[in-house]
Amino acid sequence: LQRGRCAPLLVQRCPACFGGTLFGRPISEGGDIHVATDGNFHHRHRRSAGDCPRFYEPTYFLSKQFVDTVGRRIDAQRKRPATTHASLVPDEAIDLCENAYEAADGKKQKAAMDSFDDTGIMALICRHDIPLFFANIDSPGEQQKYSVALIEHLFTLLPPQATVTTLYDVGCVLARSLSKFEILPQDLLSRLRFATTAMHAYGHEWACQLVYNPRMCIGLGLSDGEGTERLWSRFICLIGVERSSSVCYIVLYPDRIYLTLICLASAPSMVN
Numbered sequence: 001l002q003r004g005r006c007a008p009l010l011v012q013r014c015p016a017c018f019g020g021t022l023f024g025r026p027i028s029e030g031g032d033i034h035v036a037t038d039g040n041f042h043h044r045h046r047r048s049a050g051d052c053p054r055f056y057e058p059t060y061f062l063s064k065q066f067v068d069t070v071g072r073r074i075d076a077q078r079k080r081p082a083t084t085h086a087s088l089v090p091d092e093a094i095d096l097c098e099n100a101y102e103a104a105d106g107k108k109q110k111a112a113m114d115s116f117d118d119t120g121i122m123a124l125i126c127r128h129d130i131p132l133f134f135a136n137i138d139s140p141g142e143q144q145k146y147s148v149a150l151i152e153h154l155f156t157l158l159p160p161q162a163t164v165t166t167l168y169d170v171g172c173v174l175a176r177s178l179s180k181f182e183i184l185p186q187d188l189l190s191r192l193r194f195a196t197t198a199m200h201a202y203g204h205e206w207a208c209q210l211v212y213n214p215r216m217c218i219g220l221g222l223s224d225g226e227g228t229e230r231l232w233s234r235f236i237c238l239i240g241v242e243r244s245s246s247v248c249y250i251v252l253y254p255d256r257i258y259l260t261l262i263c264l265a266s267a268p269s270m271v272n
Contacts, residue, residue, distance in 0.1 A: 001025065004159025010132070017126045023162040027193035030219020031163035034127040036197065037150055038169060038228035039142040041120035042239050060255050062135045062149055070152065071145035077181040085179040089172060093207040098173045100203060121254070122146035124154060129227035134254060144174060148183060155188050163191045165217075167225025169200045172212045197225030 001022040005011075010018035017033055025032045087094075120137035124147075133153060135146045151166060158164070168174055171194035178184055184192070194212065196204055201213040214220045235254065 002161045007157035010157050014126045014130045023159045027163045031165040033164045034223040036167040036225035037124045037147045039120050039122045040232045043121045044119050058255050060134050067135050067149045070149040077183050082180040088211045089208050093205040094172050094176050097204045097208050101170050124150040125227050127223045129230050165193045167195045167197050171196045172208045199226050
């Protein structure tokens, strides 16, 4: 293990995950940090609601420009020949997993684009269910650019030797895409491991579960990746409000909720 420090932003959001100073635990042993990502298509915004002058700079949300840049990079790489890769799971098994889950189909329309301009939210959380970052979904389906953008942004705030395990409903499909195409730098990929979420894992092929089921992965402990579902449960009160608010407020509401919670947690003496 080597000494290093995470960015203060991450330490503030979860000291338990990011407050340490030793990093470099092999990903075969679980890695240093466990995160989970997932999308929710209930948090939509009606196109007819319009927007208002920009008045708030988001703390949690990635910029649309950054996400779109990642999307263009993915599209460009997919046009090139796929690289050969040694996979522990046969492609036939991953193909079946991909066909079984809507999240793996980025082209499947989950919201009417003629009625909604923002169709959902993608979240990245730590193993303690604390949100780290969000990305607005403005495409019909859950495209890989959102999860890749969140993961890439996370690594920019970590020490260069830190290792990460990411739990995702279709982690097996995303892992194969990243190994076949040069979407992320090899140095980053060598410090990144994927697993499926615990609940969804049992809908995957058995060959896939042997490698990606978190209950069968060494070093993941009780990390289940289902914290995103608990997050969406906490956000359910925002669904109705967000649909008819201005676009700026779609970013404002989740942002302010968690900034307030962090401030209260860091200053408990202020709470009566």
